Amino acid sequence: MRHIKALIALFIVSSFTVSCFEDNDDNQISASQINDFVWKGMNTFYLYKDDVPDLANDRFTSDGDYANYLNTFSTPEDLFESLIHQRQTVDRFSWIVNDYIALEQLFSGIITSNGMEFGIFRFSSTDTDVYGYVRYVLPNTSAASQGVKRGDIFYGINGTQLTTENWRTLTGAENYTINLGTYNDKGTPQTTDDSVNNTTQTIALSKAQYTENPVLISNVLDVGSNKVAYLMYNGFTGTDQFNAELNDIFGAYKSANATELVLDLRYNPGGSVNTAILLASLITGQFTGEVFSTEEWNAEIQQVFENEDPELLINRFVDNNEGAALNSLNLSRVFVLTTNSSASASELIINSLDPYIEVVQIGTTTRGKYQASRTLYDSPNFSRSGANPSHTYAMQPLIFKSLNVNGVTDYFNGLSPNANNVVGESIHNLGVLGDENETLLARAISIIDGSGKFPISTPSKSENLIDITGSSKDLLPLTNDMYTDKEIPDELIKRILFE
Template sequence: MRYLKALILILIVSFSTVSCFEDNDDNLISASQINDFVWKGMNTFYLYKDDVPDLANDRFPSNDDYATYLNGFNSPFDLFESLIHQRETVDRFSWIVDDYIALEQLFSGIITSNGMEFGIFGFSPTDTNRYGYVRYVLPNTSAASQGVKRGDIFYAINGTQLTSDNWRSLTSTDNYTINIGSYEDSGTPETTDDFVTNTSETVTLSKTQYTENPILTNKVIDVGGIKVAYLMYNGFTGTDQFNAELNDTFGAFKSANATELVLDLRYNPGGSVNTAILLSSMITGQFTGDIFSTEQWNSEFQQAFEDENPEFLISRFVNNNDGAALNSLNLSRVFILTTRSSASASELVINSLSPYINVVQIGTSTTGKYQASRTLYDSPNFSRSGANPSHTYAMQPLIFKSLNVNGATDYFNGLFPEPNNILAESIRNLGVLGDVNEPLLARAISIIDGTGKSSSPASSKSENNIKITGSSKDLIPFSNEMYIDKDIPDDLIKRVLFE
C-alpha cells in the first residue's frame, strides 16, 4: 500500500540493523539505505514495473518485511539487477552506477580516450581470435598524433592476441601498444579464405580526459549542381555548446543553399532526446508544433500524466533553441547512414521523421533501442538537487518508450533500410568518411544524381562470415542511452509516490 511505502521511506533506514560498507567517497553508509533508494526509485519510475512482482505497491505487508527484503541483498547492484524485467530480451539498457559524477561527465561528452574509435571482428563463429579495425580517429588525441587512421588493422595489444574473452580488458587500460596487422583477401572475391597477417609495426597510445565534439565531419558537396550537405554526427550529447554548434553547422548548410542532406549516424549510440528534436527540426522546419514523438510510461505515471498534464507526454517539432532561431533546411527528404552501432536517439530521429518526410536509410539495421532513461539520484524527488551526500550511487533505469506520431515503436530488432539500400561496411574498403567514393555516401549520392550507381565492387563482396562483435563504444558505460532533459513536476511525483 502507498501509505506503507511512505512510512518506509521515512523510517526504515533509521531503525533497521544492517551492514555497512564504504562508498567511493570513503563514507560509511548503511547498505540498506542505498537499497531503499534503489527499490523506491524503481517502484516509482521503472517502465516495466507492472511486470516485476517485487515492485508491486503491496509487495510488503509491514516495514519489518521490507527491511528483511532489503537486507537480503549484498549490494545495491544485486538488488537492482533482481528488479530488471527480462534482461536479455526486453530491458538490455537499465543500469546503476556508484559514481554519478562520471556518469554526468559522460552525458556532457567528457570521456577518457586515446582517440582511436574501433570495431572488433572475427572470421568464424568457431574461432575465438579477434581483430580490431579503426573506424575513425578523434582530433587532438594520442591516436591522431601517432598517425592512426581509419581502416588500420590490429591483431594484438602489447603482443597479446585479441580474443573474444580478453579484448575488452586489454583495451580498457590507460596506456597500451597496438600490434598492427595486414588484411589479406587471398585475391578472391569470397571472404572464407581471408585472414590477418602479423607485422612488426606497433603504435603506443595513451588515454586522457577528452571532450568529444559530436560533429566529426561536415561539408557541402556539389553533385552535378545539387548542393548536398554531409554531416557525420557521433553523439546526441545535449550540452548547450554542442547544440549551438549543431545549429551553426546547419546555418552553414543553409547559406550554401544545400537542398539535400546525408546524415551519417553509423557510429552514433544516441543520447539526448532534446537534441534529437532539435536536429530533426533543423532538417525540416515546416512542422513546428506538430507531434515529433510521444511517450508511454508505466501504468501509474501514464495515468497521472493523462489526467493532469497530457502535453507532457508529447514532444513537438520546434523552431528555436532556448530562444535562438533554428537554421532549418525545410527538406522533404533526408538520407541517413546507419549500422548496428546506431542506437536510441539516432533511431528516434529515423522513426519520428518517417511519417513526415522521405527517410532514405542506407547501411544496415540499427541497434533496436526505443526506450529512454532518466538519472535517478537519492533525493526526495530523485533529482540531483538534495542528493544524499553520503554516497554517489545513481540509477539510469528505463522510464518510457517512444512512439512516433503513427504509434510505431517496439523495434527491438532495429530499423532496417529498404533491401536495395542494405550495404554493410567492408573492413577491406572502409573508404574515407565524407569522401564521395566512401561506399555508403556513394550510394546516397547515386540516388541523388539519379545514376543508380552502387558502391564499389570491393565493398559489395560478400562478408557473411565476418562478424562485428564489439566496438570501443562498448567500453563506455551507458554509451547508447536515450535520456530526457525535462523535469517531472514534483507534485506529480508525489502523487504517484503516495497515492
C-alpha cells in the first residue's frame, strides 16, 4: 500500500508548529497541511516522478520522518519547486497557485487586461534594455479606446526604461502609461546598428476584467479561383461557448466553399487538449475515430492505464461537439503560421495532423512544449469536488507527454518550417493581420495560387534575428500550457494511490 503513510500523515502534520498564514477566507492553516497535499499530488501524478528522489514511494521510513520533511519547507511554493525536475531545461512549465478561483477564470478565458498584447525584444542577447511592440489589440478595451495599434513601439513605462529585470513588474501593474518610441533601422539591412528612438508621446492604459474570445480574425479570402479560409486563433480556451463558436465559424467556411485554410497560431500559447482535438477534427473530418494523439504518463500511472483501460491513453478525432455535428472541411492540406510564441496545443495540432494531411508550416520555430498538465486540488481524488475549504491552493504539474500516431514527441527545440517557409515577422513593419500582403499570410497565399510572387524570406530585420525575450502572455500562469480535463475514473485513482 504505497501511499498509506502520506494519507495518515495528513492528520499528523497539523500538530507541528510550522509557520501559519491566512487563506482567502481568513482561516489560519499551517504550511505543512498544504505541503502534504503538494507532496501527495506530485508523488501520484508528476510526469518526472522517477527522476525526483524525494518523490520515491520509499522515501520516508515513518510518518514522523515524513512530517519532519514537510516541516523543512516554510511555504508550499518552496516544496513544489524543490520537486521540479530540471526547471531550466526539462520542466519549464509546471506551477502552483494560491488562488484556484482566479486560475479557473483564466481557463474560461477571463483575464485582467488593458487589451494591449505585446512582445518584448532586444537587439542583442547581451542587452539589458528591452522594448515592447504591440502585436494586436483586443476590442472593447482600454488600449482599443486609446488608439493603440499593432506595430506601436514602446521603450518605457511611466518614464522608466524597460529592462530584462523590470518589464514584467512594470507591465503587470493595473494602471500604467507607455512611453512610445520609433524604430530606427539606420537604412541598413543589418540589425546590429538598429535602435529605438524615444519620443515624448505617451498613452495611459487601465486594466479591467475581460473575457477574451480566442478567435481574433475569421474571414474568407478570394485567391484566384480558390476560397481561402483564414483563422487567427489565439488560445485553446476550451469553454463550451467558444468551442461552439469555433464550430459555427467552420460552418461559415463550409458555406463559402472554402477549399484551403490558413490557421494563424503565431501568438497562440496553447491550452485545452480537447479543443485541439476539436479543431483538428474540424480541419479534417475524414479521420473520425482514428488516433489523434496518445499519452505517456509516469511509469506507475501508465501501467495502471494499460492494464485497466488503455483507451484512456488515446485521444481520437471526433465528429461532434457536445452532440452537435461538426462542420468539418475534410481538407487534405492546412497552412499553419507560427512563431516562438506558438506552443503546446498549437504544436499538438501540427504534430498530430502531420501523419494524416499535408501541414505547411510558415514562420519561425515554435516553443517546444509537448507535455500536458492537469489541475490538482486538495481533495481525496485531487478533483475540484471535495476540495479542502481551508485554502485555495492548486497545482498544475506536468502529467503526461503527447505523441502523434507515429510516436513522434520530445520536440524540445520546437517544430520548424522547411527552409523555404522560414519567414520572420518584421518588428518595424508588422503588416496588418489577415491582410493578403502581411508577410506570413502572403507566403501561404503564394503557395496556394502558385504565383511564386512572394520571394524566399530575407531575414533582414525579422524576428529570427532580433531577440524576442517575452510577451504579455508571460504575465499569465497559463502561458504555453497544454492541459487536460479528462476525467479519470475514481476506481483507477484509488488503484494508483493504494496498490
